[in-house]
Amino acid sequence: MIHLGINVDHIATVRQARRTYEPDPVIAAALAEQGGADAITFHLREDRRHIQERDVEMLMRTVTVKTNFELACAPEVVAIACQWKPDCGLLVPESREEVTTEGGLNCTGDTSRIGEAITRLKDAGISVSLFIDPDVAQVEAAAALGADSVELHTGPYALAKGAKLDEELGRLAKAGDVAASAGMQLHAGHGLNYQNVRPVAALKNIHELNIGHSIVSRAVMVGMRDAVAEMRRILDLFV
Numbered sequence: 115m116i117h118l119g120i121n122v123d124h125i126a127t128v129r130q131a132r133r134t135y136e137p138d139p140v141i142a143a144a145l146a147e148q149g150g151a152d153a154i155t156f157h158l159r160e161d162r163r164h165i166q167e168r169d170v171e172m173l174m175r176t177v178t179v180k181t182n183f184e185l186a187c188a189p190e191v192v193a194i195a196c197q198w199k200p201d202c203g204l205l206v207p208e209s210r211e212e213v214t215t216e217g218g219l220n221c222t223g224d225t226s227r228i229g230e231a232i233t234r235l236k237d238a239g240i241s242v243s244l245f246i247d248p249d250v251a252q253v254e255a256a257a258a259l260g261a262d263s264v265e266l267h268t269g270p271y272a273l274a275k276g277a278k279l280d281e282e283l284g285r286l287a288k289a290g291d292v293a294a295s296a297g298m299q300l301h302a303g304h305g306l307n308y309q310n311v312r313p314v315a316a317l318k319n320i321h322e323l324n325i326g327h328s329i330v331s332r333a334v335m336v337g338m339r340d341a342v343a344e345m346r347r348i349l350d351l352f353v
């Protein structure tokens with residue numbers, strides 16, 4: 115069974131548009147659980163553009179499925195993750211100018227900063243996942259850094275068309291094989307939606323997909339529980 119992680123960041127984006135109290139990502143997470151979510155993902159960015167520390171506290175106090183805390187290798191945010199001890203810490207690159215995550219971590223170059231964050235999270239008993247581009251060198255570097263899992267960046271796949279799409283799917287398949295051979299759990303995410311998710315769900319060894327924006331977009335129309343249940347039904351076709 116493929117585990118479905120629901121990212122509630124963009125529920126908070128709508129709330130932050132008016133700096134108010136609704137919609138609440140904590141309530142959305144509870145509805146996502148009712149819809150069949152196996153994990154709740156939330157990204158406490160350094161610029162706090164959506165998820166706030168209050169959301170982290172409330173999610174950690176209420177979510178009954180896996181908690182997947184996304185963060186940059188920033189000491190201040192690593193400290194918050196170590197305080198709340200989510201099931202998993204997903205390290206991602208961040209820049210204030212980006213609209214959304216633009217690429218994976220540089221595991222072949224930024225080893226000391228990534229390694230320090232990994233050590234602190236693991237010392238706090240938190241499983242560590244690294245968000246990386248689907249490159250063999252990055253997968254191998256993630257394994258060398260001691261990651262428990264990798265989340266392959268599916269953004270280029272989601273944007274690709276024609277032959278490029280097949281090429282990106284091939285990159286994901288190859289990187290996934292290397293990750294599994296290295297003993298790391300295989301996750302994928304970014305830009306996945308109801309139309310493009312099936313080929314990624316069909317990848318060998320895939321354990322978890324993290325999906326946010328497309329499900330939140332659907333939830334605006336049909337509600338969070340039903341939007342999640344619709345994605346759950348798709349993934350349940352892949353046993």
Ligand SMILES: CC(=O)[C@@H](O)[C@H](O)COP(=O)(O)O
Nearest residue numbers: 123157206214215245303304
């Ligand atoms: C790494 C990734 O693709 C997402 O989990 C991340 O949260 C995207 O950032 P925003 O949620 O701010 O778009």
Ligand SMILES: NCC(=O)COP(=O)(O)O
Nearest residue numbers: 121303304305324326327
């Ligand atoms: N790590 C990917 C994630 O949590 C959701 O990304 P998206 O579906 O919002 O692009």
